[in-house]
Amino acid sequence: MGALREQFEVNSLGPLRTFLALQDKLTDHAKVCIITSRMGSIEDNGSGGDYGYRMSKAAVNMAGKTLALDLKQRGIAVGILHPGFVATDMTAKYHGMDGVIGAEESAADLVKIIEEKLDLGTTGTFWHRNGSVLPW
Template sequence: MKHVVITGANRGIGFEFARQYSEAGYKVSAVCRNNSKQLTELDVDIIEGIDVTKASDLLRMQETIGDKDIDILINNAGLLHNDELGDIDGGSLRAQYEVNAIAPLRVTEVLLDNLTEGSKVALITSRMGSIADNGSGSRYGYRMSKAALNAAGKSLALDLKDQGIAVVLLHPGYVQTDMVGNRGDITAEEAAQRLIQRIEELTLKTTGHFYHSKGDELPW
């Protein structure tokens, strides 16, 4: 049975990843800071109380997973604040950077021994991290942190390729989640379906690329 590990699995896209992979017959390790009723109703292993910005929590996550191989690692946990020019808060910027950029790299590093040849790492990023695609400005912390995540993902792809591990950077689309006040063009269910398809298509030939969930390659 293939094993998938998902961070931020208690709600939104993360929950849909957990639900859909579980229904497809995967063994799912659902990592979250706070559990949710809907998550407890799934046939998954819940690893709760994990703040992905804390080294001690990441160590506890790794100890819980133990020596189980991971076929797919999905770094999904994220944080969005609406930082506007004239109202920039350093704490807000740092918080987003910690969750969106540093944590996915640290999670991947902590679980590196669980990844084997053929494993895949998906980083759920955003086209708001694209410098070339930025046509509206604002949201400084989110844009900066996702651009940093994209840089980390590209380096991970290069560093892990010789081990047979593929890495992909994925933009889910404008999804109806709590993060955006349930505004959006598509449901979390549809976004997860698309993202799962992109992960399925991922190979070492396409490692290190930045894709929209629809399949279009996005500019850096």
């Protein structure tokens, strides 16, 4: 249970704490984004396992959706973004497999979504880095 609690601290509470610490610095019509994972999708869970990671990402997705509703009156759009299968220390055992991308490619795709798709009409949307909308 200790590892599960740590995953919630980092993956769920960390982004919310960061937002709360910085919210007074945001101007109206700003954009806020949460980097999450499609593993936080309840509908898209076809493999099971990884309870703490999946649960903590589902929780941060809910925080993002809730922030989107709360911040819309200020004109602040919230994006909930899955970066793809990025080559990191966490995914090291999968490096070299099809579909694993570099951090630079992922970041460029996310910036494109933020700049071209994220607005008050799409606030609270859960996006894949490729621009498709992910299921909750």
